[in-house]
Amino acid sequence: MSPDRYQSLANSAFGGAVTKRLGLPKPPLLERHEPGKPLVSAPVALGAARGGRLEEPVREVLRGLDAHVETDVGSVDGRGELAALLFDASGIDDSVRLRSLYEFFHPLIRALRPSGRVLVLAAPPEDSAGVRGATAQRAIEGFVRTVAKEIGRNGSTAQLVQVTSGAEGAMESTLRFLLSARSAYVDGQVIRIESGHLATPADWDRPLEGRTAAVTGAARGIGEAIAETLADQGAEVLCIDVPTAGEGLSEVANRIGGTSLTLDITGSGAPAALADHIRGRHGRIDVFVHNAGITRDKTLARMSPEAWDAVLDVNLSSQERLNDALLGDGLLGEGGRIISVSSVSGIAGNRGQANYATSKAGIIGMVNALAPVLRERRATANAVAPGFIETAMTAAMPVTAREAGRRTSSLVQGGLPVDVAETIAWLASPASGGVNGNVVRVCGQALIGA
Amino acid sequence: MSPPDRRPVAILGGNRIPFARRDREYAGASNQDMLTAALDGLVSRFGLQGERVGEVAAGGVLKRSRDFNLTRECVLGSALSPDTPAYEVQQACGTGLETTIHVANKIALGQIESGIAGGVDTTSDAPIELNEDLRRLLLDLNRTRSTTGRLGLVRRLRPGQVVPALPRNEEPRTGLSMGEHQAISTKRWGIGRAEQDEIAVESHRRLAAAYERGFFDDLITPFLGLERDGNLRPDASIEKLAKLNPVFGDGAGATMTAGNSTPLTDGAAVVLLSSEEWAAEHSLPVLAHLVDAETGAVDFVHGDDGLLEAPLFAVPRLLDRNALGLQDFDFYELHEAFASQVLMTMKAWEDPAFCSERLGRDEPFGSIDRGKLNVTGSSLAAGHPFGATGGRIVGTLAKLLTERGSGRGLISICAAGGMGVAAILEREA
Ligand SMILES: NC(=O)c1ccc[n+]([C@@H]2O[C@H](COP(=O)([O-])OP(=O)(O)OC[C@H]3O[C@@H](n4cnc5c(N)ncnc54)[C@H](O)[C@@H]3O)[C@@H](O)[C@H]2O)c1
Numbered sequence: 001m002s003p004d005r006y007q008s009l010a011n012s013a014f015g016g017a018v019t020k021r022l023g024l025p026k027p028p029l030l031e032r033h034e035p036g037k038p039l040v041s042a043p044v045a046l047g048a049a050r051g052g053r054l055e056e057p058v059r060e061v062l063r064g065l066d067a068h069v070e071t072d073v074g075s076v077d078g079r080g081e082l083a084a085l086l087f088d089a090s091g092i093d094d095s096v097r098l099r100s101l102y103e104f105f106h107p108l109i110r111a112l113r114p115s116g117r118v119l120v121l122a123a124p125p126e127d128s129a130g131v132r133g134a135t136a137q138r139a140i141e142g143f144v145r146t147v148a149k150e151i152g153r154n155g156s157t158a159q160l161v162q163v164t165s166g167a168e169g170a171m172e173s174t175l176r177f178l179l180s181a182r183s184a185y186v187d188g189q190v191i192r193i194e195s196g197h198l199a200t201p202a203d204w205d206r207p208l209e210g211r212t213a214a215v216t217g218a219a220r221g222i223g224e225a226i227a228e229t230l231a232d233q234g235a236e237v238l239c240i241d242v243p244t245a246g247e248g249l250s251e252v253a254n255r256i257g258g259t260s261l262t263l264d265i266t267g268s269g270a271p272a273a274l275a276d277h278i279r280g281r282h283g284r285i286d287v288f289v290h291n292a293g294i295t296r297d298k299t300l301a302r303m304s305p306e307a308w309d310a311v312l313d314v315n316l317s318s319q320e321r322l323n324d325a326l327l328g329d330g331l332l333g334e335g336g337r338i339i340s341v342s343s344v345s346g347i348a349g350n351r352g353q354a355n356y357a358t359s360k361a362g363i364i365g366m367v368n369a370l371a372p373v374l375r376e377r378r379a380t381a382n383a384v385a386p387g388f389i390e391t392a393m394t395a396a397m398p399v400t401a402r403e404a405g406r407r408t409s410s411l412v413q414g415g416l417p418v419d420v421a422e423t424i425a426w427l428a429s430p431a432s433g434g435v436n437g438n439v440v441r442v443c444g445q446a447l448i449g450a
Numbered sequence: 451m452s453p454p455d456r457r458p459v460a461i462l463g464g465n466r467i468p469f470a471r472r473d474r475e476y477a478g479a480s481n482q483d484m485l486t487a488a489l490d491g492l493v494s495r496f497g498l499q500g501e502r503v504g505e506v507a508a509g510g511v512l513k514r515s516r517d518f519n520l521t522r523e524c525v526l527g528s529a530l531s532p533d534t535p536a537y538e539v540q541q542a543c544g545t546g547l548e549t550t551i552h553v554a555n556k557i558a559l560g561q562i563e564s565g566i567a568g569g570v571d572t573t574s575d576a577p578i579e580l581n582e583d584l585r586r587l588l589l590d591l592n593r594t595r596s597t598t599g600r601l602g603l604v605r606r607l608r609p610g611q612v613v614p615a616l617p618r619n620e621e622p623r624t625g626l627s628m629g630e631h632q633a634i635s636t637k638r639w640g641i642g643r644a645e646q647d648e649i650a651v652e653s654h655r656r657l658a659a660a661y662e663r664g665f666f667d668d669l670i671t672p673f674l675g676l677e678r679d680g681n682l683r684p685d686a687s688i689e690k691l692a693k694l695n696p697v698f699g700d701g702a703g704a705t706m707t708a709g710n711s712t713p714l715t716d717g718a719a720v721v722l723l724s725s726e727e728w729a730a731e732h733s734l735p736v737l738a739h740l741v742d743a744e745t746g747a748v749d750f751v752h753g754d755d756g757l758l759e760a761p762l763f764a765v766p767r768l769l770d771r772n773a774l775g776l777q778d779f780d781f782y783e784l785h786e787a788f789a790s791q792v793l794m795t796m797k798a799w800e801d802p803a804f805c806s807e808r809l810g811r812d813e814p815f816g817s818i819d820r821g822k823l824n825v826t827g828s829s830l831a832a833g834h835p836f837g838a839t840g841g842r843i844v845g846t847l848a849k850l851l852t853e854r855g856s857g858r859g860l861i862s863i864c865a866a867g868g869m870g871v872a873a874i875l876e877r878e879a
Contacts, residue, residue, distance in 0.1 A: 261668075
């Protein structure tokens with residue numbers, strides 16, 4: 001039974017008729033990654049505004065994917081024929097030329113099949129020449145976010161990928177992720193790619209082969225899914241959680257062939273214990289995922305100092321101390337990845353979550369500030385900000401809040417832990433060295449904070 | 451001393467489930483469930499999924515007959531490679547340490563590179579045997595072919611025969627329970643009530659403190675919702691213990707209570723041992739080495755020695771063989787079957803008469819600094835699932851030595867049947 005009963009109901013013959021009559025949205029069934037399935041299973045269309053620099057590198061990646069690029073887009077007239085629409089907008093240097101977006105997408109948008117993908121490749125506005133260039137490039141964001149809202153009911157997503165000049169060769173892991181079913185619940189995002197230290201994996205299904213990853217809060221929920229997904233993609237995973245969660249933790253570690261470390265990350269000895277463990281058992285760590293997090297919700301006036309302290313310590317301060325230990329002792333290897341789990345609440349704020357939202361916004365500040373430091377070390381720091389994810393935590397929410405959380409996104413449903421995990425795995429890939437200092441929401445384009 | 455071709459045996463770590471009091475959290479768990487959980491916890495800490503370990507040796511005292519291949523069944527149900535062989539040892543309360551010695555010896559001889567040792571016991575899911583009369587009748591019935599013969603046998607059935615025989619914690623040759631035996635020794639050695647209660651309070655206090663500082667974080671994996679030993683009473687006090695009535699012995703000299711005797715407990719514990727090479731290949735830090743061990747027994751049936759007095763003799767033999775004195779240790783782990791057993795052991799080694807007459811020594815064997823005795827608590831606080839205690843102690847002592855950086859530790863465990871098992875662990879600087 002899916003955790004989302006309404007979704008099952010709305011997709012049944014009888015329930016579908018009822019929900020339609022009531023004018024309720026029908027949550028689409030999102031395609032998710034299945035091993036062995038081709039990454040792009042239908043033709044794609046690729047267009048470009050004149051003067052762009054990204055069409056060729058994109059075509060190159062599509063070739064590697066064995067994707068069939070529809071050359072005669074004029075022949076596409078039916079619905080649901082295309083798996084993806086890609087457009088190189090990097091050449092747009094003036095608002096009047098934004099029309100090329102309309103011209104490419106207007107005739108094709110209906111041809112996008114369910115769980116289809118729209119990708120617009122562009123330049124970071126601040127890198128663009130002149131006021132007009134920057135204006136035009138910034139305008140693209142509004143276009144993409146709107147397209148995402150219009151195609152969400154179909155389970156389709158749209159993203160804007162801004163590629164700095166010189167980073168054209170750093171796009172592959174991101175294009176693969178965004179085109180694939182692995183990005184099912186990532187929607188309406190702006191992702192920035194710069195040139196970085198990259199390594200092309202021998203096997204794109206297992207890019208983390210030979211890498212060691214650590215995940216905090218791995219005993220259950222999203223952390224469990226992260227540990228599983230990283231292991232699935234080849235990583236040796238060190239699963240960390242508090243001693244009282246040891247039973248679940250050891251089950252997870254045994255299932256994925258990883259190891260378990262029981263550690264309260266807030267303990268005063270935790271950074272040293274972690275450093276010792278990594279040094280003794282693994283030598284170094286390539287990917288560190290800060291996932292452990294807690295909530296102690298109360299409106300500010302009612303919030304106890306303990307609730308404030310506990311949330312800030314688990315969700316933010318302990319991460320800073322662990323990072324210091326990892327970086328200070330040189331335990332994060334070359335090409336290392338620090339990935340931290342923020343939250344949409346950290347972007348938008350949330351009533352009753354002054355402590356939580358502060359901590360989660362702090363994470364955004366932390367990865368932004370760490371990014372240049374890690375770039376020097378040929379490593380990266382990024383954050384993911386989940387929206388409503390179906391876990392034990394959200395299952396315990398009051399019904400109205402839970403329903404609101406699910407339905408107020410373009411994809412009209414909550415995400416699954418694996419959606420967050422897949423996003424983290426993409427950031428963790430050795431091929432994602434060009435993605436640094438990004439905060440990627442995994443929220444189905446939730447309305448809040450958007 | 452060790453012959454030169456003996457390889458060092460490394461202790462890499464331990465894992466146990468919290469011990470539960472009888473008929474509490476683990477009432478529905480079998481020996482197999484508990485031992486498998488302890489194994490799986492160890493496997494996850496050390497990343498041994500799918501690993502073919504040299505052997506797994508473990509055992510339990512209270513076992514059901516269907517568990518004839520208990521340890522192997524646990525291995526098959528665990529995340530270890532199914533190609534890992536396993537066997538059982540039953541040596542009463544000495545089981546967990548005896549299995550450690552077996553595995554260590556095979557590693558020392560180069561027969562295996564790695565092994566897991568330990569034990570388990572349930573007093574909740576205990577075997578219940580048929581009444582002996584009924585059992586004989588059923589066996590006869592099975593052997594009889596003719597219907598009339600069978601009917602004749604069935605007519606022999608009496609209501610009293612349907613009452614099952616519950617497992618008894620008593621020595622078959624004396625009919626006395628372990629506590630009753632120890633009560634005799636307690637009296638003979640003149641061990642008082644207050645000093646026993648003190649040992650018990652200290653055990654609870656030290657175990658609680660060890661939990662508080664996270665000492666057990668990498669030695670215990672919660673099971674069935676239990677996170678700490680169910681018997682632990684951090685607030686135990688002399689005053690509270692003084693109120694309990696004696697349960698063993700009789701008359702004015704009865705000093706042994708439920709507070710200074712170990713309760714019936716359920717649980718499992720295992721330790722990981724290996725050669726130096728195997729540890730290095732697996733990037734697993736060595737916590738300590740098992741230096742030597744000695745198992746002994748006394749004739750408690752006909753002789754003067756008490757049921758739990760074998761360690762009094764086994765430990766001196768072990769130390770003599772290793773040219774060590776009782777003072778050459780940084781930690782002493784004397785299993786607290788009863789507080790009086792620990793006190794009696796220390797008293798005997800300080801007693802010139804006993805040491806000269808029974809141990810043949812010119813000087814007393816020596817005293818033990820209480821500050822180095824059972825520093826993170828022992829069985830009085832943690833509980834004592836018979837087969838699991840050895841594994842608990844080996845894991846604990848190896849970690850204590852790691853924390854200290856270097857040093858030597860002594861383990862002494864008394865066992866039913868008049869037996870005792872002792873071992874020396876060491877961590878070089
Ligand atoms: N579920 C959602 O909808 C959602 C939305 C946004 C963000 N998040 C974030 O995702 C992360 C995981 O959330 P989840 O829903 O899986 O929660 P969860 O409560 O199911 O899991 C959190 C895990 O972290 C562990 N943990 C807590 N404190 C710890 C400490 N001091 N040391 C080590 N481990 C500790 C817990 O034991 C638990 O296993 C959290 O950071 C949460 O804030 C979740």
